[in-house]
Amino acid sequence: MTYSIVGFDPVEREWGVATQSKFLGVGAVVPYAVAGVGAIATQAYANTTYGPEGMAYMMSGKSAEETLSLLTEEDDDREYRQVGIIDSTGNAATFTGRNCYDWSGGMSGKNFAVQGNILVPGTVEAMAESFESSEGSLAERLLAALAAGQAAGGDSRGQQSAALLVVKEKGGYGGYNDRFIDLRVDDHLTPVDELHRIFKLHQLYFAPSNKDHIVPIEGEVETKLEYQLVRLGYKKEDLTLSQALKNYLNNENFEMRKQESGYIDLDVLHYMEQS
Structure with a gap:
């Protein structure tokens, strides 16, 4: 069986x-x-x-x-x-x-x-x-x-x-x-x-981030990220985009996907868009 x-x-x-x-x-x-x-x-x-x-x-x-x-x-x-x-x-x-x-x-x-x-x-x-x-x-x-x-x-x-x-x-x-x-x-x-x-x-x-998926938070990526963080309730008026992203990563257990300040793993952004 x-x-x-x-x-x-x-x-x-x-x-x-x-x-x-x-x-x-x-x-x-x-x-x-x-x-x-x-x-x-x-x-x-x-x-x-x-x-x-x-x-x-x-x-x-x-x-x-x-x-x-x-x-x-x-x-x-x-x-x-x-x-x-x-x-x-x-x-x-x-x-x-x-x-x-x-x-x-x-x-x-x-x-x-x-x-x-x-x-x-x-x-x-x-x-x-x-x-x-x-x-x-x-x-x-x-x-x-x-x-x-x-x-x-x-x-x-x-x-x-x-x-x-x-x-x-x-x-x-x-x-x-x-x-x-x-x-x-x-x-x-x-x-x-x-x-x-x-x-x-x-x-x-x-799994560790794919280095090819790590991009600067600027332009269209920044616009999409801010929209998703607002939609998901993480971007408050008193928080910067960087602080809001940090809170999201910690709260959603994405410690393995954290990047240096000013960068994001696109796999995380894609996950946000599908949530």
């Missing part, structure tokens, strides 16, 4: 899992990842101990394939399980038990593994092709693979929830942990589309 992909970006040193299911809150069950170690997706009759136990094996030096063997050989119910693993260097492994409901299966390639059960046939292949051919960040490629899987048919029972987890060293908020991206859609008619939407918001709030 689920399909997933685990992946690795060797350049950025990121590990991730993306998944979708006709199941409430799939993000609470399937994805598990630790920066510098690997990522695991556990599904079907999911055994959630596969996440922490698998990480312990890989931390001790076991490869993805060795970890998969150790996890499944210790599990009497392995034929009901499905799991995908990527290790610290991008080695991938996937397993589908004989008792998983049709269609079920998986495949792996360079830096990824995909797997799913109760699927429309062709879903896994579409996800693999997407990941192998797509460009961009690991998160973008994982999301593209989810979308390709859904376009190919996805979960044969329909859609309900989706999740994206990407980890990297000191990638979390403030650099205090490795949770670079951790997003969930627990119950939605089109969860993959909704996951894309909130990923774009995540990038707006937390």
